[in-house]
Amino acid sequence: MKPIVKVENLSKQYRIGAQEVSYQTLRDALAGVVRNPLGRLRRRAQSPVVWALEGINFEVQPGEVLGLVGSNGAGKSTLLKILSRIVEPTTGRADLYGRVGSLLEVGTGFHPELTGRENTFLNGAMLGMKRAEITRKFDEIVAFSEIERFIDTPVKHYSSGMYTRLAFAVAAHLEPEILIVDEVLAVGDAAFQKKCIGKMGDVARAGRTVLFVSHNMTAVRSLCERVLWLDKGRIIEDGDADRIIPIYTQRGTVVALEQLWEDPSTAPGNEKVRIRSANVKPLTGDGNGEMTIETPLQVEFEFWNYVPEAVLNFTMHLYTVEGSYVFATASEVEPRPRGLLRQVVKIPANFLNDGAYSVAIQIVEDTSNTLCYQADILVFEVSEAPRSGSWFGKWPGIIRPKLEWVSESVTADEDIYEYERE
Amino acid sequence: MTIQPSKPWSALDLGDLWAYRELLYFLTWRDLKVRYKQTLLGVAWVVLQPLMITLIFTVFLGMLVRVPSDGFPYALFAYAGLLPWMFFSSAVTASANSLVANAHLITKVYFPRLIVPTAAVAGRLVDFAIAFVILAGLLVYYRVGLTWNVLMLLPLVSLTMLLALGCGMLLSALNVKYRDIGVALPVLIQLWMYVSPVVYPPGLVFAKLGRWGWLYSLNPLVGIIDGFRVALLGGTFNRFALAVSTAVTLVLLVYSAFMFRRVEKGFADVI
Numbered sequence: 018m019k020p021i022v023k024v025e026n027l028s029k030q031y032r033i034g035a036q037e038v039s040y041q042t043l044r045d046a047l048a049g050v051v052r053n054p055l056g057r058l059r060r061r062a063q064s065p066v067v068w069a070l071e072g073i074n075f076e077v078q079p080g081e082v083l084g085l086v087g088s089n090g091a092g093k094s095t096l097l098k099i100l101s102r103i104v105e106p107t108t109g110r111a112d113l114y115g116r117v118g119s120l121l122e123v124g125t126g127f128h129p130e131l132t133g134r135e136n137t138f139l140n141g142a143m144l145g146m147k148r149a150e151i152t153r154k155f156d157e158i159v160a161f162s163e164i165e166r167f168i169d170t171p172v173k174h175y176s177s178g179m180y181t182r183l184a185f186a187v188a189a190h191l192e193p194e195i196l197i198v199d200e201v202l203a204v205g206d207a208a209f210q211k212k213c214i215g216k217m218g219d220v221a222r223a224g225r226t227v228l229f230v231s232h233n234m235t236a237v238r239s240l241c242e243r244v245l246w247l248d249k250g251r252i253i254e255d256g257d258a259d260r261i262i263p264i265y266t267q268r269g270t271v272v273a274l275e276q277l278w279e280d281p282s283t284a285p286g287n288e289k290v291r292i293r294s295a296n297v298k299p300l301t302g303d304g305n306g307e308m309t310i311e312t313p314l315q316v317e318f319e320f321w322n323y324v325p326e327a328v329l330n331f332t333m334h335l336y337t338v339e340g341s342y343v344f345a346t347a348s349e350v351e352p353r354p355r356g357l358l359r360q361v362v363k364i365p366a367n368f369l370n371d372g373a374y375s376v377a378i379q380i381v382e383d384t385s386n387t388l389c390y391q392a393d394i395l396v397f398e399v400s401e402a403p404r405s406g407s408w409f410g411k412w413p414g415i416i417r418p419k420l421e422w423v424s425e426s427v428t429a430d431e432d433i434y435e436y437e438r439e
Numbered sequence: 440m441t442i443q444p445s446k447p448w449s450a451l452d453l454g455d456l457w458a459y460r461e462l463l464y465f466l467t468w469r470d471l472k473v474r475y476k477q478t479l480l481g482v483a484w485v486v487l488q489p490l491m492i493t494l495i496f497t498v499f500l501g502m503l504v505r506v507p508s509d510g511f512p513y514a515l516f517a518y519a520g521l522l523p524w525m526f527f528s529s530a531v532t533a534s535a536n537s538l539v540a541n542a543h544l545i546t547k548v549y550f551p552r553l554i555v556p557t558a559a560v561a562g563r564l565v566d567f568a569i570a571f572v573i574l575a576g577l578l579v580y581y582r583v584g585l586t587w588n589v590l591m592l593l594p595l596v597s598l599t600m601l602l603a604l605g606c607g608m609l610l611s612a613l614n615v616k617y618r619d620i621g622v623a624l625p626v627l628i629q630l631w632m633y634v635s636p637v638v639y640p641p642g643l644v645f646a647k648l649g650r651w652g653w654l655y656s657l658n659p660l661v662g663i664i665d666g667f668r669v670a671l672l673g674g675t676f677n678r679f680a681l682a683v684s685t686a687v688t689l690v691l692l693v694y695s696a697f698m699f700r701r702v703e704k705g706f707a708d709v710i
Contacts, residue, residue, distance in 0.1 A: 031708070098707070102442060102549040105704045110443035117440070122547045130473050142465040143548055 019114070020076035021195060021226050022100070027073040027109035029095050029250075030066050069095040071250045073109070079194075082227040084241030084258060086234075086265050089392065091247040093230045097121060097199050100228065115194030115226070118144060122199070124184030129173035133164065133183050136172055140187045154190045161216075162186035189216045196220055199230045232340035238262050272373075273396045274298070281321055286389040289327065290380050293319040293357065295394045297376065300363065309402040310417055313366040316395065317359060318378055325355040327382060333362055334377040338396065343374065343415055350384050367419035370412055371401040449700055456551045466558035470533075471565055485566045486573050489525050493518045496638050509640045511672055515581050520637045522574055523595070523667045526567040527603050527660065528628045534559035534607025535624055538615050542710045552703040553696070556607040564600060574671070583672055591670040598688055599663050605691035608699045615702075615710050635660040641677070659684040 070092045077083050085093045098104045100111060101119035126143040127136045137158060141151040151158075159168055162183040164175075172180055198217070217240060221227050231237050237244065237258065244261045246254035254261050275296035278284035284291040295318035298304040308314060316333060330350040335343040346362060376395040380388045401412075475481040493514055500506045501513030508516035534556035538545065541555050578585070614620040636644070641661055645652040655661055662680030669676050 099442060103546065104707045105444055106442065107444060110441060113440045113442070119548065125547045126544055128469060128473055130476050131469065135469075135472070139465050139469055142462045143544065143550065145550075148461050 018078055021079040021081075021114050022075075022077035022228070023112045024073055024075050024100075025110050025112075027070060027096070027099065027106050027111055028068060029070040029092075029099060029104070030107040031069050032066050068250050070099070070106075073250075073252060075245060075252065075255060077226055077228065079115075079226055080221070080224045081243060082221045082229065082241045084237040084244040085228065085230045085247060086232075086237060086244055086262070087247035090249075092250040093247055094121075094199060095250075096247070097197050097228065097230060101197055113195055116145075117195045117197065118188075118191040118193030119197035120144070120188045120191070120199065121197070123181055123188065127172055127180070127184060130171055132171050133159075133162075133168040133175070137168075137183065137187050140184065141191075144188060144191050145193075146191060158186045158190050161189060161212075185213055189213065189220075192225075194225055196225060196227045198227065200232065234262055234265070234339045272398055273393075276394055284321075285391045285394075286320065286380070289322075289324050289382065290329070290388050291321045291323075292378065292380075292389060292391060292394070293321060295319075295376070295378065297395045297397050307400060308397060309400050310369060310371055311366050311402040312399075314364040314369075314397075314399075315361060316364065316376060317361045318394070319357060319359045320380065320389075322353050322355055322358050326352040327355075328384070329353045329388075330381050330384065331360050332379040332381065334379065335364075336375045336377065337415060338373040338375050341415055343369075368416060369399045370414055370417035371399050372415075373398045445704055447701055448697060451696055451700060452551070456553060459550050459554055462550055463554045463558050463561065466554060467561040467565070470558060470562040474562070482569060485569045489518060489521050489570050490573065492525075493521055496521075500638055506639050507643065509642070509668075509672075509674070511583075512581050515577050515583070515672070516640075516668070517638055518574060518577055519668045519671050520664050522567065522570055523599050523664050524632060524635065524637045524660070525570070526563055526596075527599050527663075528632065529566065530560040530563040530600070530603035531606045531610065532624060532628060533563060534603070535610035535614055536621055537607070538611045538706065539618070539621065539710070545710050546707050552706060553608065553699060556611045556699075557604060560600060560604050560607055563603075564596075567596070578671065585671070586673045588670045588673060588676070591666060591676070595663060595666050595670060598684060599667075601692050602659055602663070602684070602688040605688060605695045608695040609691070612695075612699045612702050615706055631658075631660070634658055636664050641665045641680075653679070656680040656683045657687070659687040 073092075073096065085096065087093050095104070097119070098121070099106050100113065101117065101121060103121070124136075124140060126140050128139065131139065134155075137155065138148065138151055142148065159165055162179075162185075164179050164183055167175065167179065172183070175183070196217075217227060217229070221240065227240070229237065229241060241258045243256065244254070244258045244265075245252055246261055246265055254264070275294065277294040278292065281291045281293070284293060286292055295316070297308075297314060297316045299306050299308045300313040300315050306312070322329065328350060331348040332345050334345045337343060348360065348362075374397055375393050376397075377390065377392040378394050379390045382388050478484055480487065496517045497514045501508065501517065506513070537555045537559040538552070544550075544555075545552065610620050610624065635658060641655070641664075644655050648655055656677070656679055662677060662682075662684035665677055666681050666684075668674070
């Protein structure tokens with residue numbers, strides 16, 4: 018069969034420090050040209066380059082649903098942006114035989130002052146739909162979004178859930194032959210996510226081709242037969258989703274219980290704060306024991322604070338290694354002294370389910386300015402505790418709190434017979 | 440469809456632009472809607488702004504300094520000049536800032552980028568049409584009889600629009616890379632107003648320059664604004680100045696369009 022998408026030797030190069038070069042002021046540019054006519058050329062030659070994508074080759078057959086997986090910075094988004102014609106490749110080519118609809122963001126072009134109805138038309142046109150087409154599908158879009166009553170209200174009054182619903186409803190009614198979707202399912206409530214995944218499944222069943230990027234492995238697994246695994250701009254695996262996803266999810270289980278940066282110049286952070294170390298340990302025994310669902314845990318990290326009395330607070334984000342967001346917990350906002358500081362946060366026993374978790378640390382200044390965000394700083398596994406009873410299946414859910422159950426009698430024993438006789 | 444690195448100078452691909460004409464309509468409509476919705480007086484501003492400026496100029500330049508106005512009431516003379524000028528200057532300013540203002544679209548969805556500065560100009564054309572109604576009222580009030588000259592109005596408005604588009608495309612593309620443009624533009628626009636016959640008749644300058652008068656005509660707005668007044672109030676067109684305006688506009692438009700195409704592929708990377 019003839020492929021519908023054919024990508025040959027596609028590469029994309031970015032220049033590190035391109036920001037500084039491109040945001041130079043006109044004055045610098047003019048002065049530079051006058052002073053040193055060849056300077057620009059030389060600087061180009063010197064500035065280091067990174068290959069966001071390097072030598073990508075693959076083909077997609079019509080009707081195929083292809084999942085793209087890989088950690089942050091692997092090049093997934095760059096690839097989608099090239100296929101969506103937003104950025105140009107540096108070398109190579111891609112041929113797409115069909116109408117492309119790309120969904121890199123939910124609600125592109127939504128304007129807060131405009132009503133839901135107006136934004137539907139605007140967003141539809143932006144995604145490449147014709148006005149007649151939007152008019153025809155309008156009722157269907159509104160019904161799918163479940164916000165009929167508010168369709169003539171400016172979207173600035175919408176809750177974020179309503180906003181997402183409407184935005185996705187428009188996108189879901191785009192009928193391209195090739196649909197490109199980036200991580201848009203990461204927002205919205207669970208029920209609506211399910212509906213969206215269902216809708217995308219319909220798209221695929223209708224014989225259209227879908228290229229799908231997500232960190233939600235459950236979604237990738239239920240939608241895609243085939244997966245491309247990207248790492249550092251290259252394809253490292255291409256094949257059956259059922260074969261690749263388990264390998265992919267387990268790559269994160271390279272457990273990292275502690276990290277230490279001896280040299281501040283290479284540590285994560287900036288001139289205001291730098292992380293020195295992080296570790297996670299069980300709060301039982303000598304701290305080297307097993308971490309089970311019944312063990313309280315302690316996450317500790319140290320950092321250098323270079324600004325006296327900086328108003329800082331810290332957030333610990335916890336993810337499962339499959340990428341589900343478990344929770345975020347934030348510290349008090351307080352002025353902090355200059356020096357090496359330590360933060361400790363405890364995770365109670367009987368709270369996390371068994372599985373592997375990844376910790377991200379975020380340091381925020383003045384409650385709004387993120388100074389440092391370090392993803393995957395720690396990765397740990399929580400194991401199952403010996404269970405009583407006769408059922409030993411995998412306990413479902415992301416967390417596993419042990420909650421109090423109260424049992425009491427509502428009616429006395431003899432009253433039950435009364436009900437049955439009537 | 441094939442995606443590959445493009446050559447430095449590529450074709451304009453007007454077909455692609457045509458395919459996205461509805462988006463041009465929606466973007467223009469969005470700009471207008473949002474602009475009018477967010478102000479207390481809404482559409483009234485479109486009329487109030489030139490009226491207030493006309494009032495200021497009439498008091499200071501017309502009554503105090505006594506700037507000549509070719510025998511017409513100064514208020515009418517000034518309004519007839521301010522109308523095309525304000526259309527031009529607001530269209531250039533809006534389109535020069537349009538790409539930067541729509542950066543969130545540029546990085547998330549494909550469409551021919553030329554649509555963005557074009558929509559900005561189109562939005563100001565609507566403003567112009569509304570403000571024009573007042574001019575019609577002034578003509579009636581001052582009992583100015585129309586002549587066949589009025590037929591030149593449509594070509595003149597088109598020319599103004601194309602000139603604004605030419606400037607807007609060039610400046611918006613430069614603004615993506617050099618944000619200085621956005622900062623320097625208000626000053627340049629101010630300067631351009633004084634070297635154009637907006638509040639004074641062009642004859643003043645031609646008389647001063649003598650045989651170097653043609654230099655003044657190199658400013659494409661000289662022919663346009665003067666022509667606009669002649670079309671409405673009567674008189675004779677300055678054919679040389681109009682020819683220069685047309686030539687400058689067309690050259691600028693073609694150059695800007697190709698130059699825009701040349702740099703647009705990098706927008707999403709640097710914006």
